[in-house]
């Protein structure tokens with residue numbers, strides 16, 4: 001069986017240092033925040049070239065904290081995409097703001113600057129009860145969104161530009177690391193991410209010292225001083241056991257991303273020589289623009305997605321769909337008024353959701369396994385032609 005993602009392989013690749021790291025925390029007697037968490041925050045921020053890191057309990061919380069610290073309140077609109085993990089939208093709502101869903105670009109599958117412009121205009125004209133406030137693009141699958149084009153629309157409209165980096169640890173846009181571009185950036189440290197914990201975790205990066213301090217206060221009951229809440233806060237702290245293991249994994253992140261990129265290049269080469277590629281039966285979601293993609297996922301598109309998935313399953317090859325139902329089509333978010341949808345529909349998002357398929361991808365996957373996946377794809381392609 002070739003699995004689609006494999007956090008257990010990340011453990012086995014660094015078993016001894018991970019267990020040592022856990023032991024050191026257990027022996028320290030300090031189990032909430034403290035030095036290990038601070039060390040991870042500082043090291044991860046520095047790795048990204050950003051001044052401050054604020055660890056928290058999940059990527060969802062990281063988005064919530066970032067928005068709350070910036071002043072989220074009812075009526076303030078966060079423009080984001082529907083082609084994302086539902087967490088992006090759930091976090092906006094939990095912060096008390098309104099998520100407004102924008103379409104993605106057909107080539108990059110990240111936020112379309114044209115759709116964003118239309119969304120802001122529509123918000124201004126059709127919803128006087130709402131105020132455009134933040135743009136929150138998602139660097140989906142490890143590929144940075146077109147930040148310069150989005151920044152132009154944000155600036156024209158006086159909006160803050162943030163980043164959802166849950167899938168883009170280490171990716172670069174025009175030479176800059178994602179996470180170092182917007183005013184603040186939220187990362188998930190979920191086990192399958194490029195930098196994954198062995199449980200939940202998240203972190204926000206920002207160069208804004210005041211914003212970082214506001215997030216530190218919010219993540220722990222609004223305390224500036226122990227037991228005295230200066231503002232209403234939450235409990236969302238990065239666990240020191242996770243921070244200790246993340247420090248071990250951070251040492252390998254550059255090499256792990258390089259391994260993902262090598263595997264992706266092999267997929268590209270193998271798939272380019274397939275007979276059905278030119279017939280549009282199956283296409284690769286290739287990087288667009290001056291980006292360094294870190295392949296959190298290696299994604300292909302085919303109108304016969306579900307049949308292909310079933311075929312690969314019978315050959316012992318695991319796949320995943322990120323994501324099968326766009327957020328605006330999910331029962332919790334489909335009323336159209338609480339979570340407005342640009343132009344009432346997101347045609348690219350809907351088309352993409354029906355076609356995308358994530359092939360096996362993780363740093364420890366072998367080249368032979370990639371070849372085996374591609375051989376199975378060839379077999380299927382020949383049969384489907």
Ligand SMILES: Cc1ncc(COP(=O)(O)O)c(C=O)c1O
Nearest residue numbers: 058059060085087088166188190
């Ligand atoms: C794009 C995106 N945003 C946010 C999240 C939320 O992260 P977490 O699962 O750590 O809460 C995830 C991960 O699931 C994600 O992929």
